[in-house]
Amino acid sequence: MHSVPMKQAVCLFFVLSGLTVFGVDARQEGAKVPIAIQAFDLNEVRLLEGPFKTAQEANRRYLHELDFDRLLWTFRKNAGLSAPGQPLGGWEAPDCEVRGHFIGHYLSACALMYASTGDETLKAKADDMVSELAKCQEALGGGYLSAYPESFLDRLESMERVTWATLYVIHKIMAGLLDMHQLTGNQQALDVLKKMAAYFKRRADKLSDFQMERMLTVEFGGMSETLHNLYGITRDPAHLELAHRYDQAAFLGPLALERDNLSHIHGNTQIPKVCGAARHYELTGDKRYRTITRFFWDRVVKTRTYATGGTTEAEVWPEPNALARTLAANNQECCKTHNMLKVTRYLLRWTGDPTYGDYYERALLNGILGTQRSDNGQLIYYVPLATGCAKQWGTPYDSFWCCYGTGIESFAKLGDSLYFHDRSNLYVNLFVASTVTWRAKNLRLEQVTSFPEEEGTTLLFHLNRPTRLGLKVRVPSWATHGLGVKINGKLSGKEARPSTYLSLNREWKDGDRVEIAMPMALHSSPMPDGPELVAVMYGPVVLAGVSPPQGTYLLGDPKDPSQWVEKTGDGPLTFAATGQKKTVRLVPWYKVIDEPYGVYWTVTSEGSPRHKAMLAEEEARQKRESRIVDRVKVGDNTSEEEHHLQGENTGSGPYADRFWRHALGGGWWSWDMKVLPEVPMTLVCTYWGSDVPPRKFDILVEGVLVGMQDLNRNKPNEFFEVEYAIPAELTKGKEKVTVRFQGHKDNMAGGVFDCATLRP
Secondary structure, three states: OOOOOHHHHHHHHHHHHOOOOOOOOHHHOOOOOOOOOEEOOHHHEEEOOOHHHHHHHHHHHHHHHOOHHHHHHHHHHHOOOOOOOOOOOHHHOOOOOOOOHHHHHHHHHHHHHHHHHOOHHHHHHHHHHHHHHHHHHHHOOOOOOOOOOOHHHHHHHHOOOOOOOHHHHHHHHHHHHHHHHHHHOOHHHHHHHHHHHHHHHHHHHOOOHHHHHHHOOOOOOOHHHHHHHHHHHHOOHHHHHHHHHOOOHHHHHHHHOOOOOOOOOEHHHHHHHHHHHHHHHHHHOOHHHHHHHHHHHHHHHOOOEOOOOOEOEOOEOOOOOOOOOOOOOOEOEHHHHHHHHHHHHHHHHHHOOHHHHHHHHHHHHHHHHHHEOOOOOOEEOEOOOOOOEOOOEOOOOOOOOHHHHHHHHHOOOOOOOOEEEOOOEEEEOOOOOEEEEEHHHOEEEEEEOOOOOOOEEEEEEEEOOOEEEEEEEEEOOOOOOOOEEEEOOEEOOOOOOOOEEEEEEEEEOOOOEEEEEOOOOEEEEEEOOEEEEEEEEEOOEEEEEEOOOOOOOEEOOOOOHHHOEEEOOOOOOOEEEOOOOOOEEEEEHHHOOOOOEEOEEEEEOOOOHHHHHHHHHHHHHHHHHHHEEEEEOOOOHHHHHHOOOEEEEEEEEEEOOEEEEEEEEEEEEEEEEEOOOOOOEEEEEEEEOOOOOOEEEEEEEOOEEEEEEEEOOOOOOOEEEEEEEEOHHHHOOOOEEEEEEEEOOOOOEEEEOEEEEEOO
């Protein structure tokens, strides 16, 4: 949250205003853009029994269970109204700067769930919530509505003492109201939203373009997309003008020129901006915004995306095709997957290109489905990809992270993007047990499948009368062994290549049955910068190794996992790595609940130089471990508490399958570690050889200096160990000593990735 230097911002304005990033061409307001295929509405699709229906119902129960008064508590309090009950915790606590965001998500989720299921009770609950929010708006003056005071907006506009993400919260509220109007027909929601838009239009009109652009350096969610959607309903030019002021020039301009500007920036701040650009293209016909959307998708999906379809480490994008060192406990923020699916849906509608359907399938199965507990509807924030990590589940009333908000929306719209149509063709995009009703054709298509546990699907036609139309079924990119097609039990000679559509055009009758066999195969998904670091996939499904032994690597050809992975017979999607020193059981990632797991594996041929080096490392590690008297598991709360962690300005985090601890600005930390009282001891620490900026710190035992460490790219792209001899007089007669890492003045200590005491 920092301001853009004046000179830089002015330059950006003049360069990018040439791209018409500021200002709307009124001649384009009524422009229409070509839409290749149109998605069916949620109320035309119904899920049938299967993993998606189970997840939907778990989410529906959670939406019902959330307490009405607790959800509204901070809104009522901010409006000076009576607030019965108690507030929520986590990100919705009364002292949290993004309080109020989840209520917007909640309205969207209720509206989406109503469209998906017809749940009238849930709709009534959401309708009542809109009424209560309208009362809050009226008490606040008739325009402004939020759970925090207007002073937060004043501070944002002046860029002084800026709060966390002020407009991000506003966007969620506005989007929730819009969804309530569009999906449930709630007119009051639209009235409240239009008053909010008028309020923010008055504020924006007082800001120069420079002030507006400076303000947009702070995360503002999908303000552009929601306001564009509002304009799509009202056709009020003021709404389009306001929406366009949230099209951030500094970010969108380079993308319009097809320049990759994504490295080292916060991912989910940016994706909603692209959704806004996509909607701007649809409403104005300005093709530069189509370029922005397509180019952005290419740079994320093709150069910064894991096998799971997710992206980022610690919420930040790396350099393109530099993923091998990014595996951590905080990969793949679930919000990003949710929002990347929205971007993908725009592109799929515009083009009908099944490549976008391939990505949608991969991200939905491996980045959405497994992020919810089906027993209670609780959700996760990150998808950990570092081996040995586990999913960290939230709680019903004390989490409410951003990913809780997008999560309850994701699981309320699982019928989205399953089916599309044009004038004469019905497109089957995803293989999910469901029905779709095409009212214009008097057709109901039923999809019967247990995919991905079943390697295929069956499509049943329900018609009042014979109807000629085309059926187009996406042939997935992973379907490299061909498709088998039967129509009413008879083999069809139709063939289709992967990443195309199988086209069947005929007069269909009631009861017609199309059976499609899609044989799956094992294949690997390697890191772009590490061909021996691979994820194992079966068809579209990422397989996770459950509770992997420490230091696991696999022997075999990294390009062909079928040589070293086989089905176990314990279930349709249960596998094991064979011919290995250590057994690794592999199951779909989306089925893992509480167990630690691994997704990416170092795979090398037996006897290769890499294998020999790993054997040598393992032998050295075993020798070293035989000498260990005590060891701190860095980043493990239990281990660090057992070692009496203390410190000032210290913190920890993940990097490259490990965790570090450091101290900032001359800070320190210490652990109490076991020693042997009568023999000389050694302290050994592990560091990352590419750590920057340079740092200098002391290592003390019992207050006595035993070493001084400089870190300044000592061993680029490698971990390395340093041993420090502990004088015998410091351990004599003792079973424990205090080991302290002390940063020099205004300098940083660490990061330390491993710390142990060794016997001779």
